[in-house]
Amino acid sequence: MHNLSDEELMLEYQKGVVAAMDELLRRYKNPIFHFTFRLCRNTAEAEDLTQEVFLRIHQYRDGYRPCGKFSTWIFSIAHNIAISTLRKRKRWLSWLRKEDDPQQLEDVASPDPSPQEEVSQHEVVGVVQECIKGLPFLQREALILREYEHLDYQEIAKILKKSLGAVKTLIRRARMNLKDKLLPVLGEVKGGL
Amino acid sequence: MLRRHVLKDLSSYLDNQLSEKEKLRIEQHLSVCATCSQELSRLKVLSERLKTWQAPDLGPEFESALRNKIVLGELEGSVVTMKKKTAVILIPSGVLAGILLILLVGHMYTRSHTIGGLAGYRGNIEEDYAVPGTRTWGVHKGDTKQGFAGGRFSMQADGRSTLGGTWGMDEVHTGGVSHGGFTDSAAVEGEQSTPPYPAGSHMERGAVAPYYAGTPEGSVIVIQPVLPATGEGEKIIRTATIRLEVADGNESYQKASLICKELKGYLASSRFYKDAEGRESGTITMRIPKDNFLIAMEKLGALGNIEDSSSESQDVGQEYANLKARLDATMVVYTKTLEALQKRQTTIPEAMRLESELTPILQRIEELKNRIEYLNNAVSFTTVTLNFHEPAVSAKVLKESKRYFQENLLAATIKAVKFSAQAIPAFIVIAIWLVLIVGIAFLVKYFIVRLFKRG
Numbered sequence: 001m002h003n004l005s006d007e008e009l010m011l012e013y014q015k016g017v018v019a020a021m022d023e024l025l026r027r028y029k030n031p032i033f034h035f036t037f038r039l040c041r042n043t044a045e046a047e048d049l050t051q052e053v054f055l056r057i058h059q060y061r062d063g064y065r066p067c068g069k070f071s072t073w074i075f076s077i078a079h080n081i082a083i084s085t086l087r088k089r090k091r092w093l094s095w096l097r098k099e100d101d102p103q104q105l106e107d108v109a110s111p112d113p114s115p116q117e118e119v120s121q122h123e124v125v126g127v128v129q130e131c132i133k134g135l136p137f138l139q140r141e142a143l144i145l146r147e148y149e150h151l152d153y154q155e156i157a158k159i160l161k162k163s164l165g166a167v168k169t170l171i172r173r174a175r176m177n178l179k180d181k182l183l184p185v186l187g188e189v190k191g192g193l
Numbered sequence: 194m195l196r197r198h199v200l201k202d203l204s205s206y207l208d209n210q211l212s213e214k215e216k217l218r219i220e221q222h223l224s225v226c227a228t229c230s231q232e233l234s235r236l237k238v239l240s241e242r243l244k245t246w247q248a249p250d251l252g253p254e255f256e257s258a259l260r261n262k263i264v265l266g267e268l269e270g271s272v273v274t275m276k277k278k279t280a281v282i283l284i285p286s287g288v289l290a291g292i293l294l295i296l297l298v299g300h301m302y303t304r305s306h307t308i309g310g311l312a313g314y315r316g317n318i319e320e321d322y323a324v325p326g327t328r329t330w331g332v333h334k335g336d337t338k339q340g341f342a343g344g345r346f347s348m349q350a351d352g353r354s355t356l357g358g359t360w361g362m363d364e365v366h367t368g369g370v371s372h373g374g375f376t377d378s379a380a381v382e383g384e385q386s387t388p389p390y391p392a393g394s395h396m397e398r399g400a401v402a403p404y405y406a407g408t409p410e411g412s413v414i415v416i417q418p419v420l421p422a423t424g425e426g427e428k429i430i431r432t433a434t435i436r437l438e439v440a441d442g443n444e445s446y447q448k449a450s451l452i453c454k455e456l457k458g459y460l461a462s463s464r465f466y467k468d469a470e471g472r473e474s475g476t477i478t479m480r481i482p483k484d485n486f487l488i489a490m491e492k493l494g495a496l497g498n499i500e501d502s503s504s505e506s507q508d509v510g511q512e513y514a515n516l517k518a519r520l521d522a523t524m525v526v527y528t529k530t531l532e533a534l535q536k537r538q539t540t541i542p543e544a545m546r547l548e549s550e551l552t553p554i555l556q557r558i559e560e561l562k563n564r565i566e567y568l569n570n571a572v573s574f575t576t577v578t579l580n581f582h583e584p585a586v587s588a589k590v591l592k593e594s595k596r597y598f599q600e601n602l603l604a605a606t607i608k609a610v611k612f613s614a615q616a617i618p619a620f621i622v623i624a625i626w627l628v629l630i631v632g633i634a635f636l637v638k639y640f641i642v643r644l645f646k647r648g
Contacts, residue, residue: 022256025256025259029251029255029256030250030251033248033250033251033255034248037248037249038246038248043249044646044647045646047251047255048646050251050255051255051258051259051262054259054263055259055262055263055266058263058266059266124242124245125245125246125247128242128243128245128246129246132243132246143243146208147240147243147244148243148244148246148248152208152210153205153208153210168204168205168210171204171205171208172201172204172205175204175236175239178239178243179235179236179239182239182242183235183238183239
């Protein structure tokens with residue numbers, strides 16, 4: 001199983017080979033978890049989202065066609081789940097708090113950082129997190145996929161269902177925003193770049 | 194050399210997402226442009242800083258939890274889907290169908306009780322007209338029957354018909370030849386409701402049992418009932434009952450009444466009714482002169498298919514003769530007494546005594562004469578009871594049934610609409626409360642789960 005590609009593993013799993021799913025799980029559970037964690041910055045919620053991603057893969061395994069990279073497919077699922085979760089959260093929060101600011105709604109998703117996050121709050125990571133959190137959702141997502149998951153622009157475009165140029169723009173603008181916010185802060189904290 | 198800044202492309206260059214040509218162009222520009230080079234350095238630093246944010250890995254329990262969830266989902270998958278469909282479609286449909294079914298069944302149950310009551314009533318009518326303790330002959334519930342024709346009662350014998358023959362009936366004529374007794378008793382399944390008459394007494398009066406003419410199997414059996422001897426001194430009271438299946442009840446009723454009138458008879462009683470299925474039925478009791486008895490049976494039988502026909506006779510000749518003898522004797526006593534009274538010269542008190550003796554004799558004479566007149570009347574007129582009904586299955590019944598079905602359907606629909614008008618608001622209120630309760634429960638559960646996860 002270790003020698004098989006992701007697509008071959010998925011085809012094996014379609015045939016009912018459970019070991020293929022184990023291998024896929026081994027390969028992708030952490031990337032997906034990291035992606036969702038960086039999006040929502042909540043461990044429990046990220047774990048739930050990751051679990052949901054693999055449940056969807058199991059549920060729709062028969063519909064899988066190896067016409068693209070498996071990583072693109074699985075990150076697309078993660079993206080869709082994240083979007084739908086975000087929408088649900090928006091509805092709930094708007095209903096509970098009667099607030100309509102989408103940006104604000106996105107960011108109040110995890111108002112209380114975990115203890116681990118509290119420890120790093122005063123470190124560079126904390127600053128990075130805060131700055132990334134301030135990015136619009138799509139810029140944040142595109143940047144995370146590029147910087148942390150090292151996906152190329154074509155894959156990111158497929159995952160986000162955007163054009164290649166749009167992805168380029170999203171990543172560039174995300175970097176510009178971060179550069180403007182992060183570098184001055186880090187310059188103060190760490191003595192500049 | 195490119196003199197314009199390439200700041201917009203630096204991000205893609207950093208990610209190595211440009212073509213070779215574009216990369217070459219950028220690199221040429223960077224070698225001469227300090228601004229762009231500095232910007233690229235900043236982006237590289239930014240990228241390095243971003244990489245400091247390392248997300249934690251998933252714990253080992255994640256895979257086992259996921260597998261449990263997959264197995265659970267497999268087990269409950271169909272149930273969950275079914276629950277959703279059931280909640281949305283099947284339950285309301287089932288409830289509505291159940292309500293309609295209950296309404297229809299309840300209505301049909303009520304109607305069937307009403308029809309059953311009518312059927313029972315018809316049975317009672319037949320029983321009321323039956324004369325117990327008499328001798329009968331006839332055809333009962335045969336498969337194919339024909340009525341009287343030319344003074345003969347005939348039926349199609351298919352081996353299943355039941356012929357009822359009794360003793361003490363009148364002479365039987367077949368083709369103008371008189372026979373006495375049963376000629377082929379093995380082919381006749383008879384019912385004898387009363388002990389037979391003394392054969393001798395009947396044979397003297399010419400009264401015999403019905404005759405069964407032996408014919409080849411499958412051919413028409415002709416039974417020829419005959420009247421008792423109608424000569425002077427024949428004193429027999431006859432009654433007959435005939436049950437017919439007719440095409441049109443009302444028309445048959447009219448025709449039967451007309452037949453009675455034509456034969457110089459009169460209607461003793463009549464009843465005409467229509468049951469819930471639209472079938473017309475009736476009972477006519479008519480008194481027909483004894484000479485027209487056969488003609489009456491023939492004509493009445495021709496009105497429809499004979500289902501049952503029976504004739505009964507009661508010989509009152511002996512009683513008549515006794516009454517006549519007693520009357521003659523009493524008259525003799527009366528005449529002699531009167532003559533003696535007229536010849537002798539008696540005093541007034543004696544005359545009064547004799548007259549008081551004559552009074553009971555006169556009363557006795559009157560009683561005997563009345564009884565004789567009653568018997569004469571009973572003998573002169575036969576009693577024919579006609580029961581008729583329309584068939585259980587016919588175009589008319591079908592039409593009535595359709596109308597009945599439509600009326601019932603309409604009535605059930607009206608009831609259902611009325612019921613819905615009353616019940617739906619209640620259902621809606623209940624449903625709103627249920628949704629609220631379930632929603633609150635889910636909310637509570639959701640927040641509790643979140644609290645636990647954070648904890």
